[in-house]
Amino acid sequence: MRARDLPPGYPAEWREAVSHPFLESVRDGSLPAGAFESWLAQDYRFVADLLVFQARLLARSPRPDQAVLAGGLVAVEAELGWFEEKAGERALGLDAPFLPATGAYRDFLAGLENEPYPVAITALWALEEVYLESWRGAAPGHPDYREFVEHWTTPEFADYVAGLEDSADAALRDAGEEERERAAAAFLKVCRLERDFWQMAWLGGGR
Numbered sequence: 278m279r280a281r282d283l284p285p286g287y288p289a290e291w292r293e294a295v296s297h298p299f300l301e302s303v304r305d306g307s308l309p310a311g312a313f314e315s316w317l318a319q320d321y322r323f324v325a326d327l328l329v330f331q332a333r334l335l336a337r338s339p340r341p342d343q344a345v346l347a348g349g350l351v352a353v354e355a356e357l358g359w360f361e362e363k364a365g366e367r368a369l370g371l372d373a374p375f376l377p378a379t380g381a382y383r384d385f386l387a388g389l390e391n392e393p394y395p396v397a398i399t400a401l402w403a404l405e406e407v408y409l410e411s412w413r414g415a416a417p418g419h420p421d422y423r424e425f426v427e428h429w430t431t432p433e434f435a436d437y438v439a440g441l442e443d444s445a446d447a448a449l450r451d452a453g454e455e456e457r458e459r460a461a462a463a464f465l466k467v468c469r470l471e472r473d474f475w476q477m478a479w480l481g482g483g484r
C-alpha cells in the first residue's frame with residue numbers, strides 16, 4: 278500500500294474532504310463573513326494542536342524523516358504567527374471556544390500518539406494532502422481570500438506534502454498488515470474530520 282493509493286481507494290470520502298461549498302465560495306467570494314471568521318479561529322486552534330502532535334511525532338521519527346518533520350514543525354509554528362497577523366489585520370478574534378469538530382480533531386490527534394508510527398505519519402500526510410487539494414480547488418480565490426489560497430498552494434507547500442508522502446510510503450512499506458489497516462482507517466477518519474471541519478465553519482456563517 279502506498280499513500281497515494283488511499284484517496285482513490287475511498288473516492289466518496291476523499292471528495293467530501295476536499296470539496297465543500299465553503300471552498301467554492303472562497304473561490305467566488307460569496308462566503309459569509311461569519312463562516313470565514315469561524316474557520317479562522319477554529320483552524321488556529323487546530324494548528325496549535327497540530328504543533329503538539331508534530332513535535333511528539335518528530336521525537337519518535339526515524340532518522341530519514343527528521344528533516345521533513347523538523348521543517349514542518351518550524352513551519353507550523355510560523356503559521357500560528359501568520360494566523361495571528363491575519364486575524365489582527367481583519368480585527369477578528371482568535372479566542373473562540375473549541376467547537377465540536379475542532380474538539381474531535383484534537384482527540385484524534387492525541388489518540389495518534391498511541392498508534393504505531395506508520396499510522397501517525399500516514400494521518401499527517403493525509404491532513405496536509407487534504408489542505409493542498411482543497412485550496413487548489415478554490416484557486417485562484419476571490420481577492421478577499423486569495424492569500425489564504427496561496428498559502429496552501431505554494432510549490433514549497435506541495436514539496437513538503439510530497440516529502441511527507443515519501444515518509445509515509447517508507448513506513449508503510451515496512452509495516453505489517455495490521456498497521457496498514459490501521460493507517461487506512463486513520464486516512465478515512467481524517468477525511469471525515471476534514472469534511473466536518475468545513476461544515477462547522479460553513480454553519481458558523483449562519484447557513
Ligand code: MP5
Pocket residue numbers: 320323324327353356404405407408471474
Ligand atoms: C490543515 C489545517 C493543514 N490547517 N486545518 C485542517 C482542519 N486540516 C489541515 O495543516 P497546516 O499546518 O495548516 O498545513
